[in-house]
């Protein structure tokens with residue numbers, strides 16, 4: 382399971398650019414826990430995609446908007462190895478809320 386928290390101050394997991402590593406072809410259980418007091422989400426996107434032109438890099442590789450104090454779990458299978466990114470797609474959040482998503 383991959384567990385990510387959204388923290389106050391528009392950061393994921395209290396580090397500037399966190400890195401998640403998963404295996405190609407293996408199902409991923411991803412949990413986003415929102416410890417902030419505004420809504421956030423998490424999408425895995427292709428490396429060069431930027432808001433507002435974002436789409437999930439793999440089917441279902443995105444959460445819905447998670448309310449403050451809430452959590453959501455999604456399952457998806459990253460099919461192709463590569464370096465992807467994950468971001469919060471709430472307008473204005475992407476520049477701060479982002480990380481690397483590496484599929485090995």
Ligand SMILES: [Cu+2]
Pocket residue numbers: 420421422469470471474478
């Ligand atoms: Cu956000």
